Amino acid sequence: MRYRQARHDEPLIMDLANICEDEPITIKLPEHLARKGGLNIPTLQESEVVRHYTVLSQMNFGVDSGFYPLGSCTMKYNLKISEEIANMVKASMLHPDQPEAMIQGTLQVMHELQEMLCEIGGMDAVTLQPAAGAHGEFTGMLITKAYHKKRNDDQRTEVIMPDSAHGTNPASAAMAGYDVITIPSKDGMVNLEALESALSEKTAAFMLTNPNTLGIFETDAVKIASMVHDAGALMYYDGANFNAIMGKTSPGKMGFDIVHFNLHKTFGTPHGGGGPGAGPVGVVKRLESFLPIPVVEKEGSVFKLRYDRPDTIGKVQGYYGNWGVMLRAYIFIRLHGGDGLRQISERAVLNANYLMKKVEATMDVPYPGLKKHEFVASASCMKDRGIRALHIGKRLLDFGFHSPTVYFPMLVEEALMIEPTENASKATLDAYADTIASVCAEEPDILAGAPYNTSVRQISEKEAAKNLILSYKMMMEKES
Template identity: 55%
Template structure:
């Protein structure tokens, strides 16, 4: 496919900021605030409505999203977000003020309680909090619950065991929750090595964090033994729900022996990704951990009404109120729309699509059999160059260089939402990168709005405000 992304300005400039197009300076009246916090005038963008509409349309044409084409970013589960969910969340009755008394928001609380119950049923968990605002925040919450649980039992457990194939947030969440991180080397087959696990766990172990299928897409065949080993040592087993899209209606973490888990609703139930928030990362726990859940928690009373309350040993708040409610409402609508059969079908198709794609591409896939995602190797090519080259073919590339178990990793997760034709488009993009010579790979992409950007400067010195430009900086200055 010939692909050209929009370019709406000169060679070296993208769509200008609104304030660069048209601005006006307004005077500010006296404010009852300290002088150092106020200013006398403010320069603001002043576009006419058509300029505004075109500005945002152009920006959307200069970027790439799941509404533009396939987005097989492994581990991220970039599934298409149906427009219906936006409609549900934008209903004027949906956004009730969180400070309203319980008796005046019974419908909202009922939907929250129902979502808690459905998530519990899907994950095999006894109680669920909706409060954490992202998967990583869910990990942190789950680990605070783990800490509180051990403390309540008078046990001082200081270590969390994390496999080397785990997502970086697992290590970070464990450290942020005050634990020492013990890294668990994977076995030769890419799964948990039971001998290494037995050597790693002991009296100090508070928890093992694991995702299943793991980040190579491999199902942990010995999962029941894994959870038993940790339980025998007195630890809990935490399920990183990032890969739950492989299991919906097929298997449940709770039945495998996991005690605590988070759900990335943006990866599994088609809500938008929040980039660390404002998303949602509900946490599920087994029954005896429910008293530690964050407050407020929602429950149905004996009289059939709904109320917010503080669980007996609550770890407190990890976010305001009941979490990002309108994001959660989208997850509710998605689950309700698909039902049991639809959810199971989504996972089955996610697995089928990954297997179809892996079979069709010419890159080596060293580990398998896998489920909803797989990790191919770019071999002697640079995985980042392969990814940049794929951009010129109108697709988003896979995740690159992670997990490090695979040389020049290309981590591919097509999701259930893509048709066979779209998967073939991805195959063509992989083929083109596989056939490209070194020059073509290193200079790509050519057909996108922006070519190679300075990723290090963008990450280390982001210019997130127009004021940085106003102060004389440029878009590309680090």
């Protein structure tokens, strides 16, 4: 099977401008306020603008273009009905300062989504305000801080996490002002001895994703929770890997106090080329009072935004979060229902384990045993042939497959992190495994030069960093 991505020599839109500017416009601002001269943004006919961006879209690979088993990112299919409804006037043409009485439908969706996420996460209360997973982590850290402060427990300056944690975990903890303590893993899981010696009266929280980034379920979760709680700290659950556990277990059941959900992962909202996402945060009862304001509450049949929460951390986003994403996720949950969500996790885990066993024929998968929704293979056995994880990922692009996540987590050498999601058919998984096998048997030079069938050939990221051309203007200045 061969794949060929569209290849257009499409110029920058600035070079397509074709309408001559006439008289400059009269600006009724005094000289010290007014822009001098025109605004150098191209003027084109609508048809040409649409053609330009349509052509560009053909040089972009999305979930709808092909298999996208990008580890840790849960690239599942985006329901078309969610797009249709979220784009309706009654859903999108709403100003955030509109009176509550005019926004009852939205508040109802938000309120029900909060309750559904509570059930899925085993939590007692949820805020929908964080706009992304990392934003949820940051919110969770702020709640952690407010909680300890309220108890006059001011010496807790450290947040502990395993070395397998997503990069956002340490970044979010640091942003909230915490010192990050990273503990080494043991057999791909939390090293309890290392955790024990790291825990102290200085520990504010322990951050963990379960299943972890190796796709392994942390079987000691309950023990870990009691150790962390005994030390007076909170348990934070990174929900990036939630697609493995819906209806099977929950962070609440495992003893976590704070959870973030990635609506753009688990609940199938589009990744949008990087965003928007949404990262709601769930908490247990004793942390509820610290949630951001406003809180959506139901009084009789009326939905209200409540601001009167004395312990609240305040706000983390200008308004109520990414409503457009919440609505899409709500639709996803309503369509699938409780049983459907459980089946999604079952199929996602089945797909991952099936694909892992297939891939094991070609590559090592360290830390053998059951995996959950993803697994991490290692290309280190091919290193002496000059084949690297990066090369394999790039070469897969030539066959219409997206690359796995490479070089993460860092405890696996030459890591290829693969997450098929529930949407892949057996035929797709077979084709993917076969392609990995055939690619790894190719001449190392072929791999190192890949890709060949994409819109452009291998790109020099070094050149971009060295020359640093960030706009059309800088490009023109460099040329002249």
